[in-house]
Amino acid sequence: MGPVSNLYDYIIVGGGVSGVVIASRLRSALPNAHILVLEAGKDESDFEPARYVKNIASVRGSEIDYSFDTVPQRHLDGRPKKAWAGRALSGGGAINVGAWLRGPAVDFDHWAELLQDDSWAFSSLLPYFCKSETFISKDLDPNLHGSDGPMEIKLNKDIRHGKWYPLCEQLKGAWQESDPSLKWNPDVNSGDPLGMGDWPTTFTRAERQFPHKAYNLEGVEVQTNSLVKRVIIERAEPIGEPKATGVEMADGRVICSRKEVIVCGGTYNSPKVLLLSGVGPASQLGKHGITVRVDLSAVGQGLCDDMTMRQVWRLRHPERGLSFGSPLMTDRDLVSNVPVDFFIWTQAPHDLIREAFAKDGITDSHLFNPHAVHQEMYTMWMAGRSAALLAQLGLSNDGSLICTSAYNMYPLSRGSVSLGSADPTVPPLIDPNYYAAEADRVIFRDALRKQMRALLATESGKSFVAAEVPPPGFASISHESSDEEIDQRVRVFAETGSHPCGTCAMGRVVDTRLRVKGVKGLRVVDASVFASPIATHHQAAVYAVAEKGASMIAADWEEGA
Structure with a gap:
């Protein structure tokens, strides 16, 4: 190890959404604190593909994406799948699609129930959701939304100045014809997103808001291109509790902390950092020659990630300028934004889930809550x-x-993140274990059938869709296809929904104040701490968890904890 390079009160490992939020809020609450953010990637503010809506697809797999590969997925086609993760300041906030969705209140209430801590219930988290946002909309209840937070949020239709895409009403009609109980939801962030609704976004001017620009980092030291090898954990006395005292960098530098090391590496990298630091299952650490500091078997376990699959459809009347690429679609408000009018959130039939649970041996009744979300669908023009x-x-x-x-927004399959090597430059072994649970298969097939039924079996759908365009070498599928016919497509073409969580979960790896069990001065704050899945896109929830985490850390400083 090299000489001590510096001394800080707080060292934040990871400059993604959580790291940025915590650094900014701690600097504001504790102006005399010395705060360091260490980010393995670069500052991507001038990286053209990351800035604009039109370039979203080209960001993934780029220089600011870890672009991990999972281990071969045995319940799919036996091949690895991609696992995207931001490698830059702003982290996932630099590569996501901008959806700002809180998810169902009952999912957070489920956390509170599991943890026996009401501070993690939706009503308790609501102030932190609001703290992060300035939601600009005249149509929504101001009591449910923030008005002076760093992130500017708008409904997609408001960004388009109230315009909808040409087929919006026909698509809405197809869904309501297929399921008359499906209603328009005026505020999908109220805590009850079921139904159809416009989606709020951070791309308020067709340009990405980078959290490290939106949140004030003045007075915070930020080091990019700085890979952390491990957290240094020492035991002051033979019987004393181990304490995090700093970090060792991949280049050999040592940086010390007076108060805390806060790991914000995300669902894939936070458990990797803990494992490299000697916190995790002793058997795994021993295999890589890592000294065990705390034998904590749950580190890296419990990974859950939603799955998605896309289908392509041929329009019945393309000459009318109804989709991107048509020379007739020239309206700037439409072509400069993500071409989606609304999302649909639904539940799968409970009897199907009960049968699947019996096969899986699952007894959790959470999915039977009438306000739970199982599925999400949308159409892109x-x-x-x-x-x-x-x-x-x-x-x-x-x-x-x-x-x-x-x-499938609430996955029941559970996987893991483990070490590929004791070398910090080697990617972790990521196993989402996709499609392992029968419940996931039942819920996902049902979502696909709903989507296909709306387009193929309704008068509204048939008025604008001619047919599915299957991938080369595959037959078309429909709502009438068998489970096996649908699964044949799913096994090859399903991919990550990019909402992984749970690998450093509250109650198992960290406590409800996000402190790593068995180690003083060490916390984890990011989606890896989610106690159970949140049936939504995770961005807004990660901001809320980070806001709450920063508040707890600052309070502990004041109390001398």
């Missing part, structure tokens, strides 16, 4: 975002195609 993927499929955004996406 283009063939797809990735030109490379479209080329592989022999397609293009020529104005004749649209695509749909379906998600």
Whole structure:
């Protein structure tokens, strides 16, 4: 190890959303504190693909994305899948699609129940959701939304100055014809998102808001291109509790902390950092020659990630300028934003889930709550975002195609993140264990069938969709296809929904104040601490957890904890 380079009160490992929020809020609450943020990636503010909506697809797999590969997925086609993760200041906030969705209140209330701590219930987290945002909308209840937070949020229709895409009403009609109980939800962030609703976004001017720009980091030292090898954990006395005293960098430097080391590496990298630091299952650490500081078996376990699959559809009347790529679609408000009008959130039939639970041996009744969300679907008025993927499929955004996406938003399959090596430059072994649970298969098939039924079995849907365009070598599928026919497609073309969580979960790895069990001065704050899944896109929830985490850390400083 090299000489001590510096001394700080707080060292934050990871400059993603959580790291930025915590650094900014601690600096504000504790102006005399010395705070350091260590980010393995770079400052991507001038990286053109990251800035604009039109470039979203090209960010993934780029220099600011870890672009991990999972281990082969045995319940799919036996091949690895991609696992995206931001490698830059702002982290996932630099590569996501901007959706600002809180998710169902009952999911957070489930946390409170599991943890026996009401401070993690939705009503208790609401002030932290609000603290992070300035929600600009005249149509929403101001008591449920923030008005002076760093992140500016708008409904997608407001960004488009009230305009909808040409087929919006027909699509809405198709869904309501397929399921008359489906209603328009005026505020999907109220805590009850079920139904159809416009989606709030951080791309308020067709340009990304980077959290490290939105949050004030003045007075915070930020070091980019700085890979942490491990947290240094020492035991002051033979019988004393181990304490985090700093970090060792990959280049050998040692940086010390007076108060805390706060790990904000995300669902994949936070458990990796703990494991490299000697906190985790003793058997795994021993295999890599790592000294065990705390034998904590749950580190890296419990990974859950939603799955999605896209389908492409040929329009019945492409000559009318209904999709991206058509020379007739020229309205700047439409072509400069993500071409989605609304999202649909639904539940799968409870009897199907009960049968699946019996096979899986699952007894959790949470999914039977009438306000729980199981599925998400949406239609995009283009063939797809990735030109490379479209080329592989022999397609293009020529104005004749649209695509749909379906998600299993509350996965029951559980996987893991483990070490590939004691070398910090080696990626972790990521196993989401996709499609392992029968409940996931039942819920995902049902979501796909709902999507296909709306387009193929309703008069409204048939008025604008001619047929599915299957991938080369595959037959078309429909709502009438068998489970096996649908699964044949899913096994090959399903991919990450990019909402992984749970690898340093509250109650198992950290306590409800996000302190790592068995180690003083060490916390984890990011989606890895989620006690159970949140059936939504995670961005807004990560901000809220980070806001709450910063508040707790500052309070502990004041109390001398």
